[in-house]
Amino acid sequence: MGCLCPKIGKQMYQYFSVNEKQNTFQSTSETTVFSTLFFKLLMRFHLFCILFLVLFLQTATALHGQNKINLHVKAATLEEVLQQVRAQSGYDYVIRPEHNKKFTPVTFRLSDMELSTMLQLCFQGQPLGFVIQNKTIIVTDTQQERTITGVVTDSRQIPLAGASVRIKNTTLETRTDDKGVFTLDNVPSRAILEISYVGYEVRQIDLSATDAKNLGPLFILKQQIASLHEITVLANTGYQKLDPSKATGSMIVIDAKKIQESPALSLMQRLEGQISGVQFNMKDNRLMVRSPNNFSSGSYDQRSYSSPLIIIDGFPAMEQQLSANPTGAGRLYATNSSASILNNFNPDDIASITVLKDAAAASIWGSRAANGVIVIETKAGRGGRNTINFSSTFGTTAPPNLNNLRTMNAAEYIEFEKELYDNKFYPDPATGWRYGNLTDALNTMFQAERGEISMAERDAVLTEMGTRNNRNQIRDNLLQHAQTQQYNLSFNGSVGGAQYYASVVHAKDRPIYKENSASNTSLTFNINNAYFNNKLKVSLGLNQTIQKSTVNDAAINAIKPGTYGLRPYDMLFDANGDSKARYYMFTPAVTQERFESQGYLPWTYNHIEELQYNNDQYDNNLTRITGSLNYKALSWLNASLSGSYQRGLRNMESLRDKESHEMRSLINTGTTIKDGKLVYGVPMGGKFVTSNNKSDEYSIRFQLDAAKTFNEIHHLDLFAGSEIRHMEGMGYLQTRYGFDKDTYQSVALNPIGEYLTIYGYNQRFNIQDAPINISRQRFLSYYANGGYTLMNRYYLTGSVRFDDATLIGVDRAKRAKPFWSTGIRWDIHQEAFMSDLTWLDQLSIRSSIGTGGSVPTQGTSFTIYQSATPDPYTQLPNGYFTVPANQMLGWETTRSFNTGLDFSLFKSRFGASVDVYSKRSYGIVANVPYNSTYGWSSLSFNTSNMKSSGIDVQVQGDVVRNNQWKWHSSINFAYTTNEVTDNRFPNTSNTPSTASSAIEGYPIDQMFAYRWAGLDDKGRSQIQDLNGNIIDADGSTFNFTPEDLRYMGRLTAPYFGGWSNNLSYKNFTFTARVTANFGHKVRWREVNSSQYPNNTAGFSGFLSNSKALVDRWRQPGDEATTNIPGVVNTNFNSIDRFAYADINVIDASHIRLQQLSLNYDFPAQLLNQNRVIKSMSIGVTAANLGILWKKSDLDIDPEYMFDGQYQSMPPVASYLFRLNVGF
Structure with a gap:
């Protein structure tokens, strides 16, 4: 064995030295052959194990049934x-x-x-x-x-x-x-x-x-009366199960009962406000454990920091995104096509969720534990009688009220357009056939200018338009009540000694936009059995999820600023009730006389008809298989072999029907007349885009567990093991033109071919089909964890993990990284001198220190080459480097220190946990400027260090507890702060919108703003620098430094928490939950900068219609009474500087009533009259009930800042009705 280990270690080192991504390999042929053979053998072994286990279980079950x-x-x-x-x-x-x-x-x-x-x-x-x-x-x-x-x-x-x-x-x-x-x-x-x-x-x-x-x-045994800590739910770290009351680290366990107390459709909604130190962002479907440890790119006001690692049944989930809907359909947006881990698992299948917050709890996960770990354990089979459970949930939500939009009405918008008309913002479309069509109001103004109608007629028409309101037509024809139906059927019990749990859940979602839909069907099957007098335990698990969704953007495009947006006076139907067709590309006269009369396709846009076209279909098929063999070699020693296999298949089909406006416009643009006949440069038919992505991931783990007690006062818990993880993905994109949806036939095209347009010049197809992309990542880890207990009151723990990954530099000294932790705990209540304090149930103090890491994904240790379409002139192969090799890139590491206090009083009637922590992060990866002559203007490096600290408090107690009344209340509160302590590349940002990198001396989630100096006499924005010098809209901020900007505060709330109450009387249970966030800032988007006029002639489409524009600057002198820039003589700087000015930053502190729920359990006496139904309950839940208090006096929701678009409106109340029956 001593001779064999070095050889195996050398081979494993060679295996994990292979760097593969996007068809790029850096390995010797020997290593490549070894790797290929290794994985082929591994897959065959995997299939053999499955077949062997099936036969073994069948045979053993048959033998088990004898005697x-x-x-x-x-x-x-x-x-x-x-x-x-x-x-x-x-x-x-x-x-x-x-x-x-x-x-x-x-x-x-x-x-x-x-x-x-x-x-x-x-x-x-x-x-x-x-x-x-x-x-x-x-x-x-x-x-x-x-x-x-x-x-x-x-x-x-x-x-x-x-x-x-x-x-x-x-x-x-x-x-x-x-x-x-x-x-x-x-x-x-x-x-x-x-x-x-x-x-x-x-x-x-x-x-x-x-x-x-x-x-x-x-x-x-007699059943307990539920109280604070009487029911102990084991924490699951993914490697072991332990009593959380004996842990040295900071962790919180949410059991199945608590999950069910919050009958929301998604896991995110069920957990929000219930876990101290975990901050939820329901709008963006993100959560963060404690404080950020690194910097993550994104838009300045919506930065996304690294999320915690998600573990399912002992192994990292392949998908790490979060979701707030069981079908993937967004709250207001069209159906979200991306899969997500919390979306892929049914909350009713979950047995417990363990949140690991500090190093002692999470460091066993090493390089991925810096941001915390969330461990989800699904339900396993149990002994006893077989049970069947059925639940049905129906949810409904009204679309946000259009009358609550902070937008102009028809008369105000017409007056806004008239100002633009008076200042020659638009050219007369009758002066040239190439001009696009204008709005009804502008066309009326130009008709009067040309003398086609009188001024009195013009005013009469505009007055009539100003009385219109299309919101009812939009509500009735483009929007709908969102509905979600979910059905869950589960089976639990044992057969022939094998314990099983099986469930199937189907969810169907109808978002608020018409012609959008989504569905999710998930199957879960877990089985376990024991053999040879419980010495060998075998478990298998399967989860299969099928997601389907349909996305149609027609409704969204109609109610937001843009080309197809409806102005306030644009009606969907005419006086006869017929849907209206609108001209966008050209005026009606040009369209009819120049094109349609020659045989061109109709060139109008109908918002109602477009609902039938432009559908995107998304199909996700997700598979997860887990298995383990656990052998009890000795009374104190276990050996286990476990593994996980995950596969994701994601297909997208985007069909632009031939009848859609997009395709009719494309075909018409590429159609010319030759010898009196139409020549089609773009094939007649639709456009069909398909995308296929496949990802595979498997992990194998071998582990030894030892637990032994010596002399009745010494106890040791040890485990050690090794695991390998392999991830591989492949994807491609294809586009077809001239597509017939009935025959699935298309026309072959040269991707860089040209066609003659109606404008007289040639246009290329430029089909940007993605090449086949292949990526591979591999991880190798060794780990060990130990715990020593003395006299059941003194605890000492320690862990170490050694991670190696192919993403990090070629030098193994940079790739391989050790992570460690150690912790202590003292259960003071177990001491003899505390025995007289009968009112004290628990008093414990604990402390831990350790390290965790983050895998830098911004770069790789090897160069990635991307092939492309051939050169259009030489037809030679073409390609480019997408990512340069960066062998200096290393791990991001975080060292954390945590001290905690746990206590409970009066027979567990009241209890609390308090944690104080401090963290230091090193080698934060960020993009920094680079010599562009090398081909890249910026590269990723380990550039910064930061520190953070905070406190987590969880208090809970039984306010009332007797035979009929029970009132359990739980409050959690957290405070967190952070600061960048070192940045080797000083920040060069000179605008708030780009000040998104680490700035020494400031939090990593900082917010900066321009120092507002009012409007000038032309109605344009003015700002000032640190010294008070005024910079007008034509002035440059090139020489600005962060000191010239004003620090406004943090984007994430430093203070946050939740308050949950559970009140029971006999068979009725009422729950309420409140969430709170304090101390952070948000930008008030008083004026929507999207489609904002910027003095560009011919600016088309539905312009910004923010209500604040009613108070805009219009003439000299108005600058004394308004801060809203004018639309005349404006430029981009004027708009941008107003949007990012300090006057538009508000305090976002608020308290929100998140959920109310009422549930009724049918009494056992009633159900005992039948032999079929063993339990039954019904319930109703109301969620998103609004703000109870906010710091700002403005009529806004700081968590859902309205930016002028319908999608940004706050959610309205949603209602869920649930039935649960047990058999």
């Missing part, structure tokens, strides 16, 4: 019992006459039980024993060594599988099997037998005071 006994007797003698046994099993028996006299008659109703177990129950408490030899049961006198066998049940005598049975102050311990049966050998005569089960009262039996004859085989 099972059903014993139904009443006051039966020993011989009567043995006669039944012989009749069913074929085993003979030998007894003496006096044995029958000594035997006390028994009454049993036992089913499907092993022979030996059944006999142990029959002889329990009897002055006799037995042995089995050669299929013969020989009855003997009382055994010298005491063996205790029993069945643990609840009050209804339903077996409790997995109950803990132990002899106090000894190492004798076991758990009940799926029939609730346990056996303990070599039990001393003077001992305390303790039986415990989650959710039930602990039962203790003094064996020294109990005569063996009176120790019955049935041990009944």
Whole structure:
């Protein structure tokens, strides 16, 4: 073995030195061959294991079912019992006459039980024993060594599988099997037998005071009255399960019951406001554990910081994005096509969620743990009777009220257009055929200018237009009530010793935009079994998710500024009720006389008809398979082999129908007339774009676990192992023209071919089909974790992990990185000097320190070459380098220190946890300027360091707790701060919109703004520098430094938390949840800069219609009464500087009523009248109920800042109705 390990290590080193991405390989042929053979063998081994396990389970299940006994007797003698046994099993028996006299008659109703177990129950408490030899049961006198066998049940005598049975102050311990049966050998005569089960009262039996004859085989546990800490849910780190009350690190466990108390459709909504130190952003579907540790790019006001690592059943999920909808459909936007991990799993399938916040808790995940870890454990099979559960949820949400839009009405918008007309902003479209068509109001003004109508007629027409309001037509024809239906069916139980959990869920979503839809179907199947007297445990898990969605942008385009946007006076239907067709490309006269009369396709746009075209179809097929073998080699040593395989298939089909305006316009533009006939440069038909992406990922892990107690006061928990992870992806994009949706036929085209346009010049197709992209990433890790407990009150833990990855530089010293942690804990309440404080249930202090990391994804250690279409002139192969090699790139690392206090009082009626932490992050990766003569203007480097600190507080208690009333309240609060302490490349940003890199001395989530100096006499923005010098709209800010800008605060709330209440009376349960965010800033988008007139003649489309423009500057002197720039003589600087001025930054502090819920559980007395339904409940939930308090006096929602577009409006209240039935 000593000779073999170095060879294997060398081969593994060569394997993980292979860098592959986008068809780029840097490896020797020997390594490549080794890698290829290795993975081929691995895949064959994987398939072999699956087939072997299936056959093994089938065979073992069949064998397991043999020698099972059903014993139904009443006051039966020993011989009567043995006669039944012989009749069913074929085993003979030998007894003496006096044995029958000594035997006390028994009454049993036992089913499907092993022979030996059944006999142990029959002889329990009897002055006799037995042995089995050669299929013969020989009855003997009382055994010298005491063996205790029993069945643990609840009050209804339903077996409790997995109950803990132990002899106090000894190492004798076991758990009940799926029939609730346990056996303990070599039990001393003077001992305390303790039986415990989650959710039930602990039962203790003094064996020294109990005569063996009176120790019955049935041990009944009473269910607990739910209180604060009585029900202990084990935390799951992905590598081990442990009691969170014994952990040295900071972690929070959310069990299935708490998840179900919040019956929202998505996991994000269920968790929001319930976890201290975890900040949720429901608008952007993001969350952050504690504080940011690195910088992530994005738009300045919507930066996305690295999210925590998501673990599903012990392995990292392939998808790490978050989602707020079970079908992927957005709240207001069209259906979101991207898959996400929390979207892919049914909340009803989840057994627990563990949030690992500090180094001691999360460092075992090494290079991916710096941002925290969220571990999700799905439900596993359990023993006892088989159960079926069905739930149905229906949700509905009205679209946001269009009357609440902060936009101009028709009369105000016409007046706005008239100012532009008066200042010659638009040319007369009648002066040239190439001019696009203008709005109805502008065309009326030009008609009067040309003398086609009188001024009085013009004014009359404009006045009539100003009275119009198209919002009702938009609401009725483009929008709809959003609806979501979800159906869940699950099965749980055991068959032949195998425990299983299976579920199928189907969700159907209809967003608020018409002709958009989404659906999600997910299947989950988990099975586990034990063999060879529970020495070998086998588990398998499968999750299959199929997502389908349809996206149509016609409704969105109609109600936002842009080419196809409806002005306030544009109606969808005319007076006769017919949908209106509009001219955009050219005026009606040009369109009809120059084109349509010559045989061109109709060149109008109909908002109603477009709902039937331009559909994008997204199909996601996600598969996840997990499996494990766990062998109990010794009483204190386990060995396990586990693995995970994930595959994602994502297909997109974008069809632009031939009848769509987009294709009619494209075909018409490429159609010319030759010899009196139409010549089509663009093939007649539709455009069909397909995208296919496939990703595969698998992990294999081998681990040893040891747990042993010495001298009854020393306890060790150790585990160590190694794992490899391989990720591979492939994708491509194809475009077809002249597509016939009925025959799926298309016309072959030269991607760089040209066609003659109506304007007289040639145009290329420029089909930008993506080449086949292949990417590969590999990780190798070694890890170890240990915990030592002294006298059940002093705890010491430590962990180390060694990560290697192909993304980091070729030099292994840069690639391979060790991460570590250590922690201590003292349970003060266990001390003898605390025994008199009967009101104190728990008092513990803990502290930890350690490191975690982040994998830099902004660059790679190798050059990536991208092939492209051939050169249009030489036809030679073409390509370019997309990412340069950067071998200096290294890990981002974070060192964190955490100290915590946990306590509970008055029999767990009140309790709290407080954590104070400090973090230091090193080697933050950011883009920095680079010599552009090398081909890139910026590159990614490890450039910065930062520090952060904060406090997490979780307080909960039972305000009222009696037989009828229960009121449980929970409050969590967090404070976090951060600062960049070093930046080797000084910030060169000179505008707030680009000040998005790390700036030394400021938080990494900083917000800067221009120093506003009012408007000048031309109605244009003015700002000032640090010294008070005025810079007008024509002035440059090239020499600005961050000091010339004004620091406004942080983008993320430094103070945040939530308050949850659960009030129960008899069978009714009412829950309420409030969330709060304080101390951060947002920009008030008072004027929508999208489609804002910038003095460019012919600026077309639906212009910005922000209500604030009513108060815009119009003439000299207005600058004294308004800060809204004028639209005359303006430029980009004037608009941009006003948008990013300090006067438009507001305090975003607010408190929000997030959810109210009422649930009714049908009483057991009512349900006991039938033999089918065992439980049933109904409930209703209202969510997004609005703001209770906000710091700003403005009539805005700081979490959903309106930017002039309908999509940015705050959500309205949504309602969920839920039915749950158990069988």
